[in-house]
Amino acid sequence: xxxxxxxxxxxxxxxxxxxxxxxxxxxxxxxxxxxxxxxxxxxxxxxxxxxxxxxxxxxxxxxxxxxxxxxxxxxxxxxxxxxxxxxxxxxxxxxxxxxxxxxxxxxxxxxxxxxxxxxxxxxxxxxxxxxxxxxx
Amino acid sequence: xxxxxxxxxxxxxxxxxxxxxxxxxxxxxxxxxxxxxxxxxxxxxxxxxxxxxxxxxxxxxxxxxxxxxxxxxxxxxxxxxxxxxxxxxxxxxxxxxxxxxxxxxxxxxxxxxxxxxxxxxxxxxxxxxxxxxxxxxxxxxxxxxxxxxxxxxxxxxxxxxxxxxxx
Numbered sequence: 148x149x150x151x152x153x154x155x156x157x158x159x160x161x162x163x164x165x166x167x168x169x170x171x172x173x174x175x176x177x178x179x180x181x182x183x184x185x186x187x188x189x190x191x192x193x194x195x196x197x198x199x200x201x202x203x204x205x206x207x208x209x210x211x212x213x214x215x216x217x218x219x220x221x222x223x224x225x226x227x228x229x230x231x232x233x234x235x236x237x238x239x240x241x242x243x244x245x246x247x248x249x250x251x252x253x254x255x256x257x258x259x260x261x262x263x264x265x266x267x268x269x270x271x272x273x274x275x276x277x278x279x280x281x282x283x
Numbered sequence: 284x285x286x287x288x289x290x291x292x293x294x295x296x297x298x299x300x301x302x303x304x305x306x307x308x309x310x311x312x313x314x315x316x317x318x319x320x321x322x323x324x325x326x327x328x329x330x331x332x333x334x335x336x337x338x339x340x341x342x343x344x345x346x347x348x349x350x351x352x353x354x355x356x357x358x359x360x361x362x363x364x365x366x367x368x369x370x371x372x373x374x375x376x377x378x379x380x381x382x383x384x385x386x387x388x389x390x391x392x393x394x395x396x397x398x399x400x401x402x403x404x405x406x407x408x409x410x411x412x413x414x415x416x417x418x419x420x421x422x423x424x425x426x427x428x429x430x431x432x433x434x435x436x437x438x439x440x441x442x443x444x445x446x447x448x449x450x
Contacts, residue, residue, distance in 0.1 A: 218395075221431070261424055266440070269430035277437065 148263060154229040156183050156191040161225055162279060164201060164213040165272050173210040194228055215272075222275060223267035232267065233260035294396035296357040296364050298405040300333050305356050308363035312388045328386075329354060332368060353409050357389075357398050365389035367402040371413050376443065381417040382410030387429070403436055421445060 150158075159181045164170055174192055178185040192211055195201045200215040223232075231237055235257050243249040270278075301309065306329050314320045332354035351371040357364045367387045373380040384406060389398045407418055419441055422430050 221427070265424040265427070265430065268427045269434050271431055271435065274431070274435045277435075281437070 150226065151230045152183075152187070153191050153194075154226050156181075156188050157195055157225050157229060158222065159183070160188060160192060160211070161195065161200060161213065161215075161220075161272065162275060164211060165215070165217050165220075166276055166279070169212060171204055171208075171210045171212045176210070191229075195225075198228060200225070217273040217276070218271055220272050221268050222270045222272075223264065226267055233257075233264050236260050236264075292396065294359070294364065294393050294398050296359050296398055296401055298355050298357050298401060301329060301354045301356045301366065303329065303334070305358075305363050305366075309356065309366045309388075312363065312365065312390055315391050316388050328368065332370070350409075351413055353406055355402060355405055355409075357402050357405075364393060365398045365402055367399075367406050369406045369410070369418075371410060371415050378443070379417075380415050381419055382407070382413075382415050384418060384420040384433075387432075399432055400436070403432075419443075 160177050163172055163177050163180070174185050174189045177183075178188045192201055192203075196203060196211075200213065200220065201211045202214040204210055204212055226232055231239075235253050241249075244253055306325055309329075310320060310322055310325045313325065332352045353370065354366070354368045356366045365388055367384065369382055369384040371380055372378075372383050384403070387399060387402060389402075410416075410418055418438070420433055420438070422433070424430075
């Protein structure tokens with residue numbers, strides 16, 4: 148499974164900012180670590196700001212900090228801001244879906260979608276940060 | 284600013300094997316969580332898990348025949364705050380012996396206060412003493428609260444997949 152670039156940027160930014168209490172980082176610092184475009188990341192951070200997950204800190208030494216709840220926010224909450232991970236479950240249809248073969252294929256793909264959704268919905272940022280630490 | 288870590292204070296409790304006198308409170312906690320009073324089910328579980336030996340208080344000797352099933356409660360005095368049930372299962376579908384957790388419940392008003400964590404750790408300790416080093420569980424895919432709880436303890440998808448069909 149592959150996540151879109153904006154989703155990955157958002158997840159990296161949130162995991163960085165939520166890793167420490169009152170942690171404050173600039174878009175440049177985050178972009179550099181993950182080798183992503185600062186402009187692209189800035190747009191993503193604005194989207195995260197609109198839903199209250201990050202807040203911009205003005206002035207010299209400003210940047211962004213996490214303003215959500217680590218134990219309540221799940222990976223799914225963030226991913227869904229940028230993409231749909233279960234398009235078939237959400238009613239997206241493609242050519243051939245009305246045939247018996249298409250219906251069978253949708254049934255199998257929905258099984259995969261449901262598992263992906265359950266996985267993302269059950270991983271809070273707090274748990275994800277512990278997982279990151281175990282991978283250091 | 285809200286506490287981004289979202290942590291509540293930890294509730295003090297002790298964990299021990301469930302006794303017959305605890306079962307009414309266990310039934311009440313389960314009913315709080317599920318909306319169902321399953322008296323016979325819980326009495327039967329207690330009989331099968333903790334009442335097989337002469338001394339249900341005896342939590343120390345982990346003789347394989349006597350103590351590979353654990354029905355534990357977290358208590359504050361006489362008050363049962365939560366319960367957990369698990370057992371060591373061996374060679375099911377080719378799996379080497381491992382611990383299985385198949386029920387956990389905590390009183391609604393003390394959720395997020397660490398009782399579930401204490402129960403889970405206590406059960407894992409008993410599994411280790413029984414000689415197993417892997418713990419598994421199975422959950423409804425849409426039950427994200429309980430799945431998040433187990434994931435917060437580092438549990439990840441295992442090598443098995445559950446399949447079913449209508450009969």
